[in-house]
Amino acid sequence: MTDTARNILYFTFIAVLIIGTGMMTSWNLAITIMNFGLISAIMALGVNLQWGFAGLFNVGIMGFVALGGLATVLVAMPPVGEAWAAGGLRVVLSLILGAATIVGAILAYGALPKERVRAVGMIAILVVGFFVYRAVFDGGVQAVEAVNPANAGYLGGLGLPVLLAWPVGGLLAAGAAWVIGKTALGLRSDYLAIATLGIAEIIIAVLKNEDWLARGVKNVVGLPRPAPYEIDLQNDPGFVERVGNLGLDPVTASTLWVKLIYAGLFAVVLALLFVLAQRALHSPWGRMMRAIRDNEVAAEAMGKDVTARHLQVFVLGSAICGIAGAMMTTLDGQLTPGTYQPLRFTFLVWVMVIVGGSGNNLGSVLGGFLIWWLWVMVEPIGLWVMQVVTSGMADGYWLREHLLDSAAHMRLLTMGVVLLLVLRFSPRGLIPER
Amino acid sequence: MDFLNAIVALSNFVLIPAIAYGSQLALGALGVTLIYGILRFSNFAHGDTMAFGTMATILITWGFQAVGISAGPLPTALLALPFGIAVCALFILATDRGVYRFYRTQKAKPIIFVMVSLGVMFIMNGLVRFIIGPNDQRFADGERFIISVREFKALTGLKEGLAIKTTQGLTVITAVIVVAALFYFLNRTRTGKSMRAYSDNEDLALLSGINPERVVMVTWLIVAALATVAGVLYGLDKSFKPFVYFQLLLPIFASAIVGGLGNPLGAIAGGFTIAFSEVMITYAWKKVAGYALPDALAPDGLAQLLSTDYKFAVSFVILLIVLLFKPTGLFAGKSV
Numbered sequence: 014m015t016d017t018a019r020n021i022l023y024f025t026f027i028a029v030l031i032i033g034t035g036m037m038t039s040w041n042l043a044i045t046i047m048n049f050g051l052i053s054a055i056m057a058l059g060v061n062l063q064w065g066f067a068g069l070f071n072v073g074i075m076g077f078v079a080l081g082g083l084a085t086v087l088v089a090m091p092p093v094g095e096a097w098a099a100g101g102l103r104v105v106l107s108l109i110l111g112a113a114t115i116v117g118a119i120l121a122y123g124a125l126p127k128e129r130v131r132a133v134g135m136i137a138i139l140v141v142g143f144f145v146y147r148a149v150f151d152g153g154v155q156a157v158e159a160v161n162p163a164n165a166g167y168l169g170g171l172g173l174p175v176l177l178a179w180p181v182g183g184l185l186a187a188g189a190a191w192v193i194g195k196t197a198l199g200l201r202s203d204y205l206a207i208a209t210l211g212i213a214e215i216i217i218a219v220l221k222n223e224d225w226l227a228r229g230v231k232n233v234v235g236l237p238r239p240a241p242y243e244i245d246l247q248n249d250p251g252f253v254e255r256v257g258n259l260g261l262d263p264v265t266a267s268t269l270w271v272k273l274i275y276a277g278l279f280a281v282v283l284a285l286l287f288v289l290a291q292r293a294l295h296s297p298w299g300r301m302m303r304a305i306r307d308n309e310v311a312a313e314a315m316g317k318d319v320t321a322r323h324l325q326v327f328v329l330g331s332a333i334c335g336i337a338g339a340m341m342t343t344l345d346g347q348l349t350p351g352t353y354q355p356l357r358f359t360f361l362v363w364v365m366v367i368v369g370g371s372g373n374n375l376g377s378v379l380g381g382f383l384i385w386w387l388w389v390m391v392e393p394i395g396l397w398v399m400q401v402v403t404s405g406m407a408d409g410y411w412l413r414e415h416l417l418d419s420a421a422h423m424r425l426l427t428m429g430v431v432l433l434l435v436l437r438f439s440p441r442g443l444i445p446e447r
Numbered sequence: 448m449d450f451l452n453a454i455v456a457l458s459n460f461v462l463i464p465a466i467a468y469g470s471q472l473a474l475g476a477l478g479v480t481l482i483y484g485i486l487r488f489s490n491f492a493h494g495d496t497m498a499f500g501t502m503a504t505i506l507i508t509w510g511f512q513a514v515g516i517s518a519g520p521l522p523t524a525l526l527a528l529p530f531g532i533a534v535c536a537l538f539i540l541a542t543d544r545g546v547y548r549f550y551r552t553q554k555a556k557p558i559i560f561v562m563v564s565l566g567v568m569f570i571m572n573g574l575v576r577f578i579i580g581p582n583d584q585r586f587a588d589g590e591r592f593i594i595s596v597r598e599f600k601a602l603t604g605l606k607e608g609l610a611i612k613t614t615q616g617l618t619v620i621t622a623v624i625v626v627a628a629l630f631y632f633l634n635r636t637r638t639g640k641s642m643r644a645y646s647d648n649e650d651l652a653l654l655s656g657i658n659p660e661r662v663v664m665v666t667w668l669i670v671a672a673l674a675t676v677a678g679v680l681y682g683l684d685k686s687f688k689p690f691v692y693f694q695l696l697l698p699i700f701a702s703a704i705v706g707g708l709g710n711p712l713g714a715i716a717g718g719f720t721i722a723f724s725e726v727m728i729t730y731a732w733k734k735v736a737g738y739a740l741p742d743a744l745a746p747d748g749l750a751q752l753l754s755t756d757y758k759f760a761v762s763f764v765i766l767l768i769v770l771l772f773k774p775t776g777l778f779a780g781k782s783v
Contacts (some may be wrong), residue, residue, distance in 0.1 A: 070561060072565075196771055202558045203489040206561060211701075214694065217756070220757055355693075422576040422577045426577065429567070436562060436566065
């Protein structure tokens with residue numbers, strides 16, 4: 014069997030899974046799975062860029078995805094005029110002051126003479142800068158959060174079209190990645206892993222606690238959509254007539270239609286990024302990346318700047334994760350910082366890349382779909398298995414109750430087992446790198 | 448008098464909690480650093496190893512409580528601790544057999560080990576949630592306080608009270624004993640010396656007839672003990688929640704790296720550095736400043752540098768600073 018035939022077989026299998034889900038349960042569920050599968054495939058592409066091309070181990074995907082989500086709010090929500098009037102400029106000014114402090118400290122580090130003077134100078138700049146920043150910032154935040162806290166209490170966004178948020182999400186994530194990469198790349202490979210783990214936790218903490226930014230755990234709901242609202246479709250006589258001709262009832266048809274519009278948008282983004290990633294992989298740049306991955310010392314001897322190339326690919330990969338994050342928040346229609354879990358957004362994506370085949374873009378896309386389907390389906394399957402296992406026990410017996418309650422945690426176990434099995438027995442994944 | 452009050456308030460809210468937390472972090476970081484020194488990878492499953500050992504201890508503690516065994520004023524968990532360690536050690540040795548050994552014989556790259564440890568983390572996390580559930584569990588019993596606020600006030604006549612929880616005292620004492628035993632083992636016994644030799648130079652150690660599998664096994668046993676002790680002490684002091692233990696990974700790694708990965712002494716120093724910075728930066732200094740400073744200078748606000756929600760940011764920033772300026776850590780670690 015040739016590679017192409019095998020790949021076609023794999024993707025047919027994915028199609029069968031999704032269509033089978035549609036026929037067995039509901040088409041709404043099937044298309045939802047497909048939409049999230051598309052997003053997962055994009056995230057996997059980004060991680061594959063980092064791991065498959067360059068061998069960089071990023072365990073902070075959740076953070077970059079969340080930054081993408083934040084971008085959706087900052088771009089698409091209408092600005093809250095009162096909040097801007099109350100303290101918006103003050104908050105912005107304080108952020109500029111904070112940034113100026115850090116830049117000043119960096120400049121001082123370069124300018125001052127070595128040893129003690131430099132250390133004292135830097136610390137003085139940072140301490141003074143911090144207190145000035147807090148003095149300006151705190152008042153501004155209080156004023157902003159006091160504005161209509163039940164519905165607003167934040168600055169709002171720019172009120173631009175929501176699709177614009179996708180590239181902006183990529184930019185935000187790229188900025189965060191640059192800071193992390195600048196610090197942790199060029200050191201031992203595990204340090205990047207630990208640093209990214211940290212930045213992800215901190216980004217989530219900021220999203221949860223900085224209410225002036227995106228309402229924190231009070232969530233931002235009702236984000237503008239790139240697709241029409243179902244209720245508008247149902248009230249549109251033209252739409253009702255068209256679906257009537259197809260023999261569908263308008264309510265189901267409208268939900269399906271909206272989901273299909275999203276699917277189309279996502280598919281365009283995925284196709285675009287996939288082509289770019291393929292071109293990158295087969296360009297001289299891609300070959301250089303793989304050469305660096307396989308032997309850093311040799312590549313360095315050939316005059317390649319290993320750290321700079323690593324930084325480049327790390328920023329690019331994180332940007333793709335940011336785009337995917339913005340798309341996901343757009344699909345959800347709300348930003349809920351409480352739902353960002355490292356297991357779901359970081360480690361699941363890793364399983365996708367490893368299972369699909371690290372270093373192979375097509376493999377990542379396959380892994381994205383396959384593992385997402387598994388992730389959704391493990392819970393009902395786990396519950397079913399538990400019911401079968403416990404069917405011999407009396408109702409209300411503690412072990413039976415416990416096992417049934419615990420079925421929800423089957424996901425973790427399954428993903429861990431899948432990851433270990435693939436790493437052990439098929440480390441190159443389903444579609445290996447050529 | 449105000450000055451004494453300031454010192455008491457400082458001890459009560461900053462020094463004592465930070466010392467207890469620092470001991471817990473130091474024990475955790477010792478485990479990470481040992482694995483790094485001997486097996487040469489960063490073990491992402493360490494937080495969940497702690498959770499697993501603690502869960503085993505909790506279950507045995509409940510068993511003891513059910514049959515009426517108790518340790519008097521001390522928490523029953525102390526009696527259950529050795530059994531918890533044994534269960535955790537068995538599980539870890541099984542993981543080594545089933546998972547890590549294969550990659551060791553393959554001489555896989557460290558980053559592959561890290562990924563594998565990620566898979567192990569998943570499974571341990573899943574198992575813990577499966578067996579005991581994702582919720583908070585409290586299992587501390589016995590006397591709550593060595594000295595309570597009211598007793599202290601009556602004793603000294605000061606306005607500020609000082610409370611020392613039993614668990615805090617216990618944490619420090621246990622940590623001192625465990626660390627002393629570990630250093631005695633590493634520096635004085637034959638097995639400990641062979642471990643250090645293996646960590647310094649693997650080839651030379653193999654040449655001189657040290658059995659690598661034995662070294663690895665002993666390492667895992669020690670790590671299981673350290674992780675379980677750290678986890679149980681943390682759980683007694685605060686409470687046991689699987690997700691919190693996963694999150695402890697960040698301060699623990701930060702401690703190990705700040706001290707210098709692979710250096711046990713550094714792990715302890717790092718643990719206390721991280722704990723003190725975390726507590727001091729997230730503590731509201733209003734009360735202490737109110738006593739220590741003249742009235743005119745006393746702060747209006749809470750005088751809190753960062754809200755407690757950002758305590759992870761503190762360990763992270765310290766980690767970044769160390770990586771930027773001294774990547775080998777305060778005490779020279781093994782490698783950059």
